[in-house]
Amino acid sequence: MKIVTGGAGFIGSNIVRQLNNRGIRDILVVDDLTDGRKCRNLQGLSFYDYMDYEDFDMEMAEDTFDCGYIDVVFHEGACSDTMNYNGRYMMKNNYEGSKNLLRYCMHRNIPFLYASSASTYGSGKNGFREDPQCEQALNPYAYSKLQFDRFVRQLLPLAKSQIVGFRYFNVFGPQENHKDRMASLIYQKYHELQKTSKITLFEGTAGYENGGQIRDFIYVKDVVNVIFYFWEHPELRGIYNCGTGEGHSFNEFVQGIISYCGKGAIEYVPFPEILKGKYQSYTQADTTKLMRAGYDRGFTLLNEAVKEYCRILEKSDGYYE
Template sequence: MSEKIIVVTGGAGFVGSNLIKKLNENSITKIIVIDDYDERKLKNIKDCSFIDYISYKNGVKEIGEQISKYDISAVLHIGANADVLIRDANIMFDLNYEHSKFYLNYCLEKKIPLIYASSSAIYGNSNNCVIENEFEDPHNVYAWSKWMFDKLVLNNIENYHSKVIGLRFFNIFGMGEFHKDKNASLPHRFYQFINENGFIDLFDREILRDYVWVEDVTQIIIDILFQDDWKNGIYNLGSGTPISHESLAQITTEIFVARQLKSSGDDLIKKIAMPENLLGSFQFFTKAENLEPRIAKYTANNKEKVKSYINELIDFHQ
């Protein structure tokens, strides 16, 4: 692919800003960022190189008019409304389905690659996170909005004459998620709990989820963009190795004790009852199945990467 201009949606957010940094590290600076004007997120791209910034809140018509001024070579569609507590399907589907459909149609018309973020939320509490309809069980409107776009992509994929690849992100952690509040990764939340409250609130249910480091995620996206032998379709992007919430809490407390920030780990974890209103929409188990080997080579050793991340958070805030 000749160097033209790459669009990164959600570019000021957690994954998007890390993706721009990774592109910059690969000497790619002709980037258009599409996001909103949240001041907290803008800090993520303070040291990034890009050529324009467009608010998604202007709507797809305005976005289309603005990007039409440029020679776009690819769209990396990372942006989404990921607030699982939103119940208004119209709000969720407008941003996650209609905007995604706009980028798909744009890329197909221009015959340029579209790489987009799907979500493991589509699986709900399925025992098998496999990209097949029988294993997909969305539990909230966020998951349904992601499922709907995946279906649109898969239903027409044989007719595409350019690269269209969706990545079902599992639980991503890493630097740059400080603005996400309750939607931040659990390693980040557990770090915050101890740092701010002195202990971790842990639900009294067995919960195991698949975690993947943002550095691995962004490298995989760049590989897919520039390697021509990826088949169009949807791929799981996780580690294949779930970690329990309890294990994550123990990892976090052990690091605080080892670094002499806490004298004992005995009182750093407090179990609490899970609220009844979460039971029907909460994922208790995720594990990325059937990982593409080129993805799996990056995402292994996720527990060690979580440990490194907790230490990095401590170092950053000291």
């Protein structure tokens, strides 16, 4: 059995889809469907069973969970809202729940591949290497992810089975509709363009020109390729950046949307006061460690990924058919 927590979410449902593409159906999807829109992400996917995350987490905490043999856990379930400042909720959901699941896997030698975040690098002023000297959490979400990474580092020397954390940079692609304000720039700006015939971006801040903020944008299909590469190489363990290693400005990114749609222009709006000091104006993964691990499947060129995703947004509102 393969377990995918957050399996009805953005990256989780893409993992389930790729498992299906490989002919794999013995999958337990774990998620919270309070937001019923996520049900749409499960349409067309084949899996053995579904379990509510609260029930799953309780059984993990009590060590009563049993669904037979488990050969891998893809742990994608988390609250990813960087604007949620309820630290107690974040730590309970993202940290404590993850610890319970990790302990369960370690006791049974089950490979554990989990979602970390590039938000653990904070402003990025110290770089984007998988190094404690580069880490700085600017909000409760980032702190919950960073603290779990620190917990993992303590246990790695004791682990007999694979443990890998992936620090996702700016992931975009199909099945992210439910994420609302946490959805990718392309999802938000594609719909803004359809409604208003323009795309708004922030004016320059922290030394960056208007729309000049830079992100390491990575297509969700490439994220799944990275995850599966590590799954196929159980000797690999640790925390790795999951980004392309190449930054692109917001201007460049949204220009691809305008080019695909054949209409629109960019309008710059004042940078929000509430985000000053809490905003990453620049991200670019250091992929040295990833490449040393032998990853050789490349990354989709940004303009090709933007076009492909825009076609899916145009045809099926961002869902796989």
